[in-house]
Amino acid sequence: MNILLATSEAVPFSKTGGLADVCGALPGQLAQLGHSPAVILPAYRQSWCCGQPIEELGIDFIVPIGSKTVTGHLLQSTMPGTDVPVYLVKQDQYYDRDGLYQADGKDYIDNCERFVFFSRAVLEAIRLLDLNVDLLHVNDWQTGLVPAYLKIEYRGIPRYENIASLLTIHNLAYQGQFWHWDMLLTGLDWKYFNWHQMEFHGYLNLLKTGLVFADSINTVSPRYAQEIQSPTLGCGLEGTLQQRRDVLSGILNGMDPSHWNPAGDPHLAADYDVDSYREGKAACKAALQEAVGLPQRPEVPVVGLIGRLCQQKGIELVVEVMKQWAPNRDVQWVVLGTGDAEYHKKLEDLVERYPQKVAVRLEFSGPLAHQIEAGADMFLMPSRYEPCGLNQMYSLAYGTVPVVRATGGLADTIVDAREETLVAGTANGFSFGEYSNLALAETLDRACQAYQDKEVWNQLVTTGMRQDWSWNRSARQYLALYARTIERMKQAAHV
Ligand code: ADP
Numbered sequence: 001m002n003i004l005l006a007t008s009e010a011v012p013f014s015k016t017g018g019l020a021d022v023c024g025a026l027p028g029q030l031a032q033l034g035h036s037p038a039v040i041l042p043a044y045r046q047s048w049c050c051g052q053p054i055e056e057l058g059i060d061f062i063v064p065i066g067s068k069t070v071t072g073h074l075l076q077s078t079m080p081g082t083d084v085p086v087y088l089v090k091q092d093q094y095y096d097r098d099g100l101y102q103a104d105g106k107d108y109i110d111n112c113e114r115f116v117f118f119s120r121a122v123l124e125a126i127r128l129l130d131l132n133v134d135l136l137h138v139n140d141w142q143t144g145l146v147p148a149y150l151k152i153e154y155r156g157i158p159r160y161e162n163i164a165s166l167l168t169i170h171n172l173a174y175q176g177q178f179w180h181w182d183m184l185l186t187g188l189d190w191k192y193f194n195w196h197q198m199e200f201h202g203y204l205n206l207l208k209t210g211l212v213f214a215d216s217i218n219t220v221s222p223r224y225a226q227e228i229q230s231p232t233l234g235c236g237l238e239g240t241l242q243q244r245r246d247v248l249s250g251i252l253n254g255m256d257p258s259h260w261n262p263a264g265d266p267h268l269a270a271d272y273d274v275d276s277y278r279e280g281k282a283a284c285k286a287a288l289q290e291a292v293g294l295p296q297r298p299e300v301p302v303v304g305l306i307g308r309l310c311q312q313k314g315i316e317l318v319v320e321v322m323k324q325w326a327p328n329r330d331v332q333w334v335v336l337g338t339g340d341a342e343y344h345k346k347l348e349d350l351v352e353r354y355p356q357k358v359a360v361r362l363e364f365s366g367p368l369a370h371q372i373e374a375g376a377d378m379f380l381m382p383s384r385y386e387p388c389g390l391n392q393m394y395s396l397a398y399g400t401v402p403v404v405r406a407t408g409g410l411a412d413t414i415v416d417a418r419e420e421t422l423v424a425g426t427a428n429g430f431s432f433g434e435y436s437n438l439a440l441a442e443t444l445d446r447a448c449q450a451y452q453d454k455e456v457w458n459q460l461v462t463t464g465m466r467q468d469w470s471w472n473r474s475a476r477q478y479l480a481l482y483a484r485t486i487e488r489m490k491q492a493a494h495v
Contacts, residue, residue, distance in 0.1 A: 001482055003030060003037045004133045006122045008115070008142035009100060010041055012050040012080060013088070016100050017308075018253065018390055019140060019170045022220070025256045027084045029475035038131065040122050042095045042114075043075055043088035052077045054088060059128050063120040065113060066185045072121050074128065087129065089121040112178040115206065116185045119145035123154055126163075135482045136165045141176025143167075144210030145186060148198070151213050152188060164489035166482065167214035169207070171387050172228050172235045173312070176206035200236065211240050215492075216247045216485040220388035221409035225250030233385050247488070251478060252409055253388040254471030260373075260394045267370035274465040277399040281374065288375025291368070292359035294332050301451050302332045303444070304376030304400065306369050306391055309339025309347075309362075314382035314405060319346045320437040321444065326354040331448065334376060335360045336368050373398040378447050382432075382440050386410045392429070396464035401457070402429035403447050405440075413469065417450060417460060428464040 009015055011024030027037040041047075048054065059074040075088040089095075094114040101107060108114065123146065126133055138146045147165040154160035182204050183193050193199045198209045211217055219225045225248055227233040229241045241248060262280065263273045269287035272280020282298060289296045309315050322333055335347055335358075347360040361368060373379070379395035381404040388409035392402040396413070404410040414429040421427035430447045432439040450456045 001035045001479065001486075002132050002134045003027075003035060003137055003482060004122075004126065004131060004135070005037060005039045005137045005139070006119075006143045006146055007039065007041050007139045008118070010039055010086075012052065013041060013047040013077070013086065014044045014050075014100060017170075018220075018388065021256070021390060022168075022170065022253050023139060024079070025254065025471050026475060026478065028079055028082045029254070029471045030479065031082055031084050032472075033475060033479060035479065038085045038087065039079065040087040040089065040125055042118055043090040044095045044100055045097060046100075047088060050077075052080055052086075057129075061121065061124045061128055063117065063124060064187050065117055065120075066187070070117055072117065074125060087125055089118055089125070091117060091121075094118075112176070112182040112204070112206070113185050115142045115176065116145060116182075116187075119143055119149060122146050123149050123160070127159060133163050134486055136163050137168065137478075137482070138165060138210060138214070139168050140170050141174060141205075141207035141210070144176060144206035144208070146210070147213035147215070148186075148188065148192070148209050152192070162490075162493075164216075164482075164486045165214045166216045166218065166485050167210040169211075169217065169219045169228070169387070172207070172219075172233070172237060173385075175200070175208065175235065175237070178204045178206070180204055208237055208240055211237065211244060215489045216249075216481060217241075217244055218249045218251055218481060220251065220253050221412045222250035222252070223411045224385075224387045224408035227385070227408060247485075249481065250412075251474055251481065252412055252469070253390060254474040255390065255393045255397060255469045257397075257470050260370075260397055262374055262398050265370055265374065267367040268374050269371075272374075272399075274399070274462055277461060277465065281377075281399055284371065284374035285377070286375075288334065288371050289332070291371060292334055292361065293355070294334070294359050295356055297332075300330050300332050301378060301448055302334060302376045303378045303380055303403075304334050304336075304372040304395075305380045306336045306372055307381075309335075309337040309343040311340075312384055312386075313339075314384055314435070314440075315339070315343045317382045317435070317437050317440045318380060319343065319350070321441045322350055322358065324437075324441065325444075326350060326357050329448075331357065333358045334372055336363070336365060336372055338362055338364055373400055376400050377451060378403050378444075380444075381405070381410055382435075383407055383410060384435060389413070393469040396428060396467055396469065399461040399465050401447065401450075401460050401464065403444055404429060404431050405435060406431040406433050417446070417456070422456065422459065425459070425463065427460060428467065429460065
C-alpha cells in the first residue's frame with residue numbers, strides 16, 4: 001500500500017506535542033510491515049536542526065492563495081534509520097519562524113493562510129513528485145483542508161481519482177477556527193461555507209472541514225472516539241462526529257521502544273528489565289532524588305509527573321492534593337513541565353514551603369523525563385481529558401505504577417487495582433472517574449497503601465512491564481483501517 005502522511009509536525013523535523021511523536025514513529029513501522037509510506041510536512045526553521053540531511057529537489061510550484069499566487073519549493077530527506085522519504089515544503093515567509101504556530105504565547109495571525117498553502121502544496125506535490133498514492137493520511141486541523149481539495153478540486157483527475165483519505169484527530173480541542181473572510185484564502189466556493197460542511201457558528205473551521213470530507217476518521221484511542229461524540233468532550237463538534245460515527249474509530253498510539261526501554265536507556269543511572277527492576281529502580285530512584293535535591297530515602301514513595309502544566313492535564317487537582325498532603329504525608333513529589341504561569345507560581349510556592357518533599361523543574365528536558373519515569377514509584381496523570389497519552393505507557397514499561405483519571409487513552413490502557421483485577425492478573429495501575437481533588441486523593445491513598453504491600457506492588461509493576469504498547473501493534477491496526485478506507489471509497493465510487 002502507498003501511503004502519504006501529511007502532517008504539520010513529525011519527530012525529528014519538528015515537534016510541539018504528541019502529534020510529532022506519532023507521525024515520526026508510524027511511517028517506519030508501516031515500512032517494516034512491507035508497505036510504502038512517505039511523509040510531507042512544512043520546512044520550519046527548527047527542521048534544519050533535525051540531524052538528518054535535507055536536499056534540494058529543484059522543484060518549485062505555485063498555488064493560489066486568495067487573490068494572489070505563492071511559490072514554494074520541495075526538499076527531500078528520510079526518516080532516521082529508514083528509507084522512508086520525507087518531503088519538506090519550503091516557503092520561508094510562512095515557515096522560517098521561531099515557533100511552529102505561535103510567538104510569545106500568541107497564535108500567528110496568518111495561521112489560516114500558512115496551512116491553506118501547505119494543504120494545497122500536499123496535493124500539488126503528489127503530481128510534481130510523481131507519487132502513486134492509495135491513501136492520504138492527514139492529521140489535525142492543519143491538514144483538514146486536504147480531503148476537501150481532494151474531493152472538490154482534484155475530482156476527476158486520473159492520478160487523484162483513487163486516492164482515499166483518512167483524518168486522524170490527535171486533540172479535538174484544537175480546531176483551526178478562523179474568521180469567515182479567510183474562506184476567500186481557501187479558494188473554495190462560498191457554497192461550502194454552511195453548517196454541514198466548513199462553517200462553525202459563523203467561523204471557518206478547518207478541522208470540521210476535514211471531518212466532513214475525509215473518507216474515514218479516527219482518533220488516538222477507542223475511548224476518546226466514543227467520548228468526543230458527547231457534548232462533554234465533543235468541543236461543539238459532537239453532532240458532526242455523531243453523523244459520521246460509521247466511519248469513526250479509535251487506535252491507540254504506540255510507544256517507541258528504541259527511545260523508551262529501561263534495559264538500554266542512556267539517561268539512566270542503571271539499566272534494568274522485568275527481572276532486575278528492584279535493584280535497577282532503586283539505583284534510578286536514588287539518582288533522581290539526588291538530581292532534584294530531595295533526601296535520598298529509599299522507603300518513601302516518589303510520585304512523578306511530566307507534561308504540559310495546563311487545565312487539560314488536571315494540574316489544579318495535583319496542586320490541591322500536594323497542598324493537603326505535603327504537611328503530614330511522607331511522600332515525595334517530582335514535577336517536570338511548562339505551562340500556565342498560575343501553576344508555575346503555585347508549584348514554586350510548594351517547593352519553597354516543603355523543599356524536603358517537593359521538587360519542581362519548570363523546563364522541557366528529555367533526559368530528566370527519562371530519569372523521572374525510571375526513578376519514580378508512581379506516575380500521576382489526572383487529566384480532564386486525554387486523547388491517548390504517552391507517559392502512562394512509558395511508566396508501565398519503566399515499572400512505575402500509573403495513577404490516572406479514567407478518560408480517553410488512559411481508560412484504555414490502565415486497569416485499576418481492585419480485588420477482582422488483582423485476582424485476574426490484569427491490574428496495572430490505579431484509576432478514578434470523578435474529576436475532583438477528593439477522588440484523586442483517595443486513589444493516591446490506595447496506591448500508597450498498595451506500595452507498602454510488596455507482593456501486590458510487585459504484581460502491578462511486573463504486569464505493566466510485560467505489556468506491549470509498542471507501535472507494531474498500532475501500525476497493524478492502521479493498515480487494517482487504511483484497507484477499509486480504500487475499500488469504502490471504491491464502493492462509494494461505484495454507487
Ligand atoms: P500531549 O501530547 O497532550 O502533550 P502526551 O502524553 O501524548 O501529551 O505526550 C507528551 C510528550 O511530551 C511525552 O513524550 C512527554 O514525556 C513529553 N513532555 C511533555 N512535557 C515535557 C517536559 N517538560 N520535558 C520533557 N518531556 C516532556
